[in-house]
Amino acid sequence: MRQAQVYRWQIPMDAGVVLRERRLKTREGLYLCLRDGSREGWGEIAPLPGFSHETRDEAQAVLMAWVDRWLQGAETLPEMPSVAFGVSCAQAELAGTLPEAADYRAAPLCTGDPDELMLQLAAMPGEKVAKVKVGLYEAVRDGMVVNLLLEAVPDLQLRLDANRAWTPQKAQQFAKYVHPDYRSRIAFLEEPCRTRTDSLAFAQQTGIAIAWDESLREADFAFAVEAGVKAVVIKPMLTGALEKVCEQVQAAHALGMTAVISSSIESSLGLTQLARIAAWLTPQTIPGLDTLGLMQVQQVRRWPGSTLPCLDSAALEPLR
Secondary structure, eight states: OEEEEEEEEEEEBOTTOEETTEEOOEEEEEEEEEEETTEEEEEEEOOOTTTOSSOHHHHHHHHHHHHHHHHTTOOOOOSSHHHHHHHHHHHHHHHTOSOSOOOOOOOOEESSOHHHHHHHHHTOOSSEEEEEEOSSSOHHHHHHHHHHHHHHOTTEEEEEEOTTOBOHHHHHHHHHTSOGGGGGGEEEEEOOBSSHHHHHHHHHHHOOOEEESGGGGSTTOOOOOOTTEEEEEEOHHHHOSHHHHHHHHHHHHHTTOEEEEBOSSOOHHHHHHHHHHHHHHOTTSOOBOTTGGGBSOEESBOOTTOOSOEEOGGGSEEOO
């Protein structure tokens, strides 16, 4: 017999979390728990402010309507990306088709202090990969910080994310301060400029590889071999159902591009599912999941090694 439970939740964030010039004080979302006999499956629905087109309230309305249909035997997924992703994860767990093996490696995220990142890298075994948010400060400062990190850690591969913050002129100011000998160790720079055309020109002019992120969710985007484009960064919460995530990974791999499964600042439950998806679809690539440290608690499922307290489902707000 089918049963479903929806929970609403809110997690306090660290004070310094800024998304597109908005300070994110709390992370809000929904959980879906599906049961059928002795089987159970969970999914997280958490639109990301400033990036998702839908709000949590809009996602909640779509989710509750879907649950009513599912309880009557329907299987069709909703179209809203965050709801489609969370529902498809819950269904995959229920059916046993989401592999249990997980990739809990994380590229540490630097949003401010490069000294703290260097300490993390010194303790990191094996491949040294880190991510730096750029575009939050002056482009010249960003270039100097990136150059310092690459100079200080000779085996470091850096992933950079500009979130389309730069004009072509600002992007060139950044590149000017990164030594040409170090540029090949920038694994990729996500969406440096406000348009794809300007980002492609930047890559070809500087030799710094770029990656598509926001572009993947634009109606006119098509996977293609383009000079300077090395990777795609896939955020499943913004992408949609697991099937669509799989299709994007396969399309990137078919063109010889790296595909990185990346966080949209999910809770610990969502992050552990992303780790499983990464191990399944991109086993050779370290995922971008180092965002739990921005939160003050875990929920339902723990991230291995995290010392944050973990709330169980009894602490959540049930909606049905």
